[in-house]
Amino acid sequence: MELIEKAPAKINLGLDVLSKRPDGYHELEMIMTSIDLADRLTFQPLPTKEIEIVTNCSFLPLDKKNNIYQTVQLLQQNYGVNEGVRIHLQKEIPVAAGLGGGSSDAAATLRGLNRLWQLNLPMTELEQLGDAIGTDVPYCVQGKTSRVTGRGEIVTTLPPIPPCWVVVAKPKVSVSTGKIFKLVAVEELYHPNISAIEAAILEQNYFEMVNHLGNSLEPVTAKRYPQVHLLKEKFMQFGADGAVMSGSGPTVFGLCHKYSRAKRVYNGLKGFCDHVSIVRTL
Ligand SMILES: C[C@@](CO)(OP(=O)(O)O)[C@H](O)COP(=O)(O)OP(=O)(O)OC[C@H]1O[C@@H](n2ccc(N)nc2=O)[C@H](O)[C@@H]1O
Numbered sequence: 001m002e003l004i005e006k007a008p009a010k011i012n013l014g015l016d017v018l019s020k021r022p023d024g025y026h027e028l029e030m031i032m033t034s035i036d037l038a039d040r041l042t043f044q045p046l047p048t049k050e051i052e053i054v055t056n057c058s059f060l061p062l063d064k065k066n067n068i069y070q071t072v073q074l075l076q077q078n079y080g081v082n083e084g085v086r087i088h089l090q091k092e093i094p095v096a097a098g099l100g101g102g103s104s105d106a107a108a109t110l111r112g113l114n115r116l117w118q119l120n121l122p123m124t125e126l127e128q129l130g131d132a133i134g135t136d137v138p139y140c141v142q143g144k145t146s147r148v149t150g151r152g153e154i155v156t157t158l159p160p161i162p163p164c165w166v167v168v169a170k171p172k173v174s175v176s177t178g179k180i181f182k183l184v185a186v187e188e189l190y191h192p193n194i195s196a197i198e199a200a201i202l203e204q205n206y207f208e209m210v211n212h213l214g215n216s217l218e219p220v221t222a223k224r225y226p227q228v229h230l231l232k233e234k235f236m237q238f239g240a241d242g243a244v245m246s247g248s249g250p251t252v253f254g255l256c257h258k259y260s261r262a263k264r265v266y267n268g269l270k271g272f273c274d275h276v277s278i279v280r281t282l
């Protein structure tokens with residue numbers, strides 16, 4: 001038997017950093033949605049407790065440092081599973097980009113092994129398990145447009161965002177989320193209006209949603225990597241309705257109502273970036 005799970009990338013339409021907590025993590029308020037740019041995981045059962053990961057991506061760790069490996073081990077330990085698994089990871093989401101690829105792979109592993117090993121765990125339990133792997137994993141378990149709060153573990157589902165095209169562009173740098181959070185001085189941060197984004201989604205008001213796109217971490221990352229602001233300027237120059245950095249960056253995404261506009265933005269950015277694509281939200 002062989003099972004396949006898609007692991008879509010996420011974008012942060014809004015990301016507000018509220019405070020630094022005593023445990024060192026930051027209290028966040030985010031609006032997230034998933035896009036049609038996805039890794040693909042194929043699961044094959046193994047008779048003993050082995051964990052084998054193979055991938056097209058040459059530089060990813062395939063041992064305990066990989067989110068997928070950690071997730072398999074967590075399920076084996078928590079549910080007394082004596083079987084193993086071979087997982088083929090077709091990596092399409094740029095790594096260390098602010099698109100949550102590793103978190104989505106972990107969530108896809110939870111969903112895939114829940115089926116392969118017939119654990120019959122409800123989504124809420126998969127979300128709780130995901131919290132032990134990484135901040136974005138609980139969101140990625142269902143991947144629906146959501147308001148996400150706390151450290152990232154409180155997920156409230158919203159309706160899908162108004163239909164639009166998303167142009168995703170990653171400049172030629174990779175960013176460590178931990179390092180960016182270390183540079184944060186909470187009292188100096190800019191705070192986007194997360195409730196206004198949520199209200200616009202509830203009203204299905206595309207332009208109101210676009211007007212409120214914002215990310216507290218964008219100025220922090222852009223100070224270190226000026227490419228982020230240059231890229232955002234280019235998005236607006238080529239005609240995106242709005243653009244903002246995703247997560248801790250450095251990927252910037254732009255929203256376009258019309259496909260022709262998205263194509264113009266895509267063509268304009270192609271030479272400037274590691275990765276550019278035009279996708280739909282899910
Ligand atoms: C910032 C966000 C927003 O969607 O996106 P990315 O840029 O990673 O995609 C996420 O919250 C990231 O999620 P994830 O990449 O899973 O982060 P984790 O591995 O859990 O955390 C990496 C490090 O970031 C810091 N961190 C993370 C989350 C949080 N609420 N406060 C923090 O201070 C911590 O120092 C932690 O050790």
Ligand SMILES: Nc1ncnc2c1ncn2[C@@H]1O[C@H](COP(=O)(O)OP(=O)(O)O)[C@@H](O)[C@H]1O
Pocket residue numbers: 060061065066067068094095096097098099100101102103105106175177247248249
């Ligand atoms: N399955 C995985 N896919 C991508 N990165 C992974 C994975 N497992 C572990 N990592 C490590 O996690 C780090 C962050 O990766 P990623 O999830 O792509 O970042 P981001 O959340 O910023 O988009 C990378 O440096 C990588 O070495």
